[in-house]
Amino acid sequence: MLGRMSTKDPRAAGLARLASLAADETRAACLLALLDGRAWTAGELARHCRVAASTLSEHLGKLVAGGLLAEERQGRHRYVRLADARAAQLVEDLAALVAPDAAARPRTLRQSGAGSAMARGRTCYDHLAGRLGIAVTDALTARGLLRQDTGFALTDAGLRWFPAAGIALDRQGRRPLARACLDWTERRPHLAGVAGAALCRHALGAGWCVRIGSERAVKVTETGERALSELLGIEAAALR
Amino acid sequence: MLGRMSTKDPRAAGLARLASLAADETRAACLLALLDGRAWTAGELARHCRVAASTLSEHLGKLVAGGLLAEERQGRHRYVRLADARAAQLVEDLAALVAPDAAARPRTLRQSGAGSAMARGRTCYDHLAGRLGIAVTDALTARGLLRQDTGFALTDAGLRWFPAAGIALDRQGRRPLARACLDWTERRPHLAGVAGAALCRHALGAGWCVRIGSERAVKVTETGERALSELLGIEAAALR
DNA sequence: CGGACGTTTCGGTGAGCGCCGAAGTGTGCG
DNA sequence: CGCACACTTCGGCGCTCACCGAAACGTCCG
Numbered sequence: 369m370l371g372r373m374s375t376k377d378p379r380a381a382g383l384a385r386l387a388s389l390a391a392d393e394t395r396a397a398c399l400l401a402l403l404d405g406r407a408w409t410a411g412e413l414a415r416h417c418r419v420a421a422s423t424l425s426e427h428l429g430k431l432v433a434g435g436l437l438a439e440e441r442q443g444r445h446r447y448v449r450l451a452d453a454r455a456a457q458l459v460e461d462l463a464a465l466v467a468p469d470a471a472a473r474p475r476t477l478r479q480s481g482a483g484s485a486m487a488r489g490r491t492c493y494d495h496l497a498g499r500l501g502i503a504v505t506d507a508l509t510a511r512g513l514l515r516q517d518t519g520f521a522l523t524d525a526g527l528r529w530f531p532a533a534g535i536a537l538d539r540q541g542r543r544p545l546a547r548a549c550l551d552w553t554e555r556r557p558h559l560a561g562v563a564g565a566a567l568c569r570h571a572l573g574a575g576w577c578v579r580i581g582s583e584r585a586v587k588v589t590e591t592g593e594r595a596l597s598e599l600l601g602i603e604a605a606a607l608r
Numbered sequence: 609m610l611g612r613m614s615t616k617d618p619r620a621a622g623l624a625r626l627a628s629l630a631a632d633e634t635r636a637a638c639l640l641a642l643l644d645g646r647a648w649t650a651g652e653l654a655r656h657c658r659v660a661a662s663t664l665s666e667h668l669g670k671l672v673a674g675g676l677l678a679e680e681r682q683g684r685h686r687y688v689r690l691a692d693a694r695a696a697q698l699v700e701d702l703a704a705l706v707a708p709d710a711a712a713r714p715r716t717l718r719q720s721g722a723g724s725a726m727a728r729g730r731t732c733y734d735h736l737a738g739r740l741g742i743a744v745t746d747a748l749t750a751r752g753l754l755r756q757d758t759g760f761a762l763t764d765a766g767l768r769w770f771p772a773a774g775i776a777l778d779r780q781g782r783r784p785l786a787r788a789c790l791d792w793t794e795r796r797p798h799l800a801g802v803a804g805a806a807l808c809r810h811a812l813g814a815g816w817c818v819r820i821g822s823e824r825a826v827k828v829t830e831t832g833e834r835a836l837s838e839l840l841g842i843e844a845a846a847l848r
Numbered sequence: 849c850g851g852a853c854g855t856t857t858c859g860g861t862g863a864g865c866g867c868c869g870a871a872g873t874g875t876g877c878g
Numbered sequence: 879c880g881c882a883c884a885c886t887t888c889g890g891c892g893c894t895c896a897c898c899g900a901a902a903c904g905t906c907c908g
Binding site: 389396520526 | 617619620621622623624625626627628629630631632633634635636637639640694695697698699701702703704705706755756757758759760761762763764766767784785786787788801
């Protein structure tokens with residue numbers, strides 16, 4: 369239906385082509401996996417999706433051609449990651465809109481175990497999500513560093529807090545400093561954008577939290593509990 | 609590929625099913641048309657998309673079942689509209705991400721004429737877009753009523769300005785007061801959310817602008833030019 | 849009541865596409 | 879140099895789905 373001569377609206381054709389990239393279950397699984405913000409090899413994704421390497425290779429070709437993924441070749445490996453923040457935002461939007469259905473069924477024990485780890489804390493592209501992400505966002509709001517009542521933006525106090533906490537904010541580029549990202553386990557917005565990414569990077573770098581397994585789930589360390597308590601008054605109990 | 613037993617990730621299956629709704633050119637054209645925020649009949653959409661009524665009926669069935677559209681039956685008519693603000697946001701996101709390609713080609717004279725009217729001013733779901741939307745957003749920002757440098761939110765002054773200008777803001781519900789929506793002609797964010805919708809509703813109600821034809825395009829009236837100039841210091845020249 | 853009209857259902861058709869395995873290409877390592 | 883490994887290309891299979899026209903169903907109106 370896309371191959372016919374475009375006697376139709378070119379904008380509709382473009383939108384359909386873009387959406388069709390995510391309209392396949394295997395490609396959707398790739399996009400969700402890549403929401404951890406890291407680069408995966410083609411082989412890793414093929415095993416993750418349980419399809420032949422040849423099949424996945426074709427999928428990656430389409431996703432890259434469509435602009436959703438960026439690729440980097442290293443030797444005999446092909447690394448892919450989400451192309452940019454806009455591509456990530458699209459996947460986040462789609463995932464958030466799907467959640468109502470998917471939230472209704474924690475499958476096997478193993479999956480529900482992994483699910484609850486994901487619900488406690490995870491990364492979402494390049495920022496924190498899950499109860500951890502919500503706790504941080506709420507703490508920032510309660511301390512007057514982030515405003516949610518009139519939109520979603522840092523306050524002047526918040527603008528000073530980040531550098532003071534040793535977290536640099538890169539104000540170059542068009543990416544917004546703060547952006548709301550709808551959390552698909554908590555069903556409430558958490559902090560994304562430049563500030564969210566900087567905070568997540570710092571949290572992983574300073575050992576506040578560590579990744580669990582190869583998934584997106586993260587676990588708050590004791591160091592992290594102390595730091596979050598001191599800096600933002602987050603009680604460890606809120607993270608469990 | 610979707611009909612097989614779901615031995616795969618259920619979240620990926622849900623995302624793929626959602627995306628597949630927009631992955632068809634005809635359905636995409638419907639979603640874009642419905643971005644005007646109004647309800648269309650099945651027949652109107654069929655003519656707009658240039659397909660048989662029977663074909664379009666099937667498309668509407670899928671879009672409604674998928675939760676993107678809401679329908680209302682009136683006599684022998686079937687009215688459909690975008691289901692809610694989240695569905696509209698998804699379509700807006702997709703459209704914005706597509707723009708880079710589509711912006712490159714204003715087709716025939718007639719289309720480019722309609723295109724420039726759309727570029728001057730239009731509605732985007734339920735708020736203002738195009739040069740008009742950008743002008744309003746910029747004016748609000750310049751007057752300290754809206755903050756974009758730290759995210760996207762009304763200021764306290766902005767919170768007072770709306771009621772003072774006779775525009776009520778409904779603060780019930782989960783919809784954010786202010787939200788950035790990427791404009792696909794201007795490539796910059798304009799005001800969406802509760803405040804954007806209220807402003808647009810007021811602008812149409814008070815005769816600041818009127819719709820042109822059956823499309824989304826709107827035209828600023830002389831009354832509107834005066835009001836925008838007095839209230840926000842927007843010069844008429846900026847709207848042409 | 850009967851015709852006009854908007855919408856829906858149904859059968860049939862053709863095109864697109866996801867999947868695989870086998871064979872081919874290129875890289876790295878012993 | 880040659881094997882192992884990661885990835886890609888290709889041919890073929892089977893399923894899905896958008897499309898149409900014809901016919902059925904409702905509603906409105908004269």
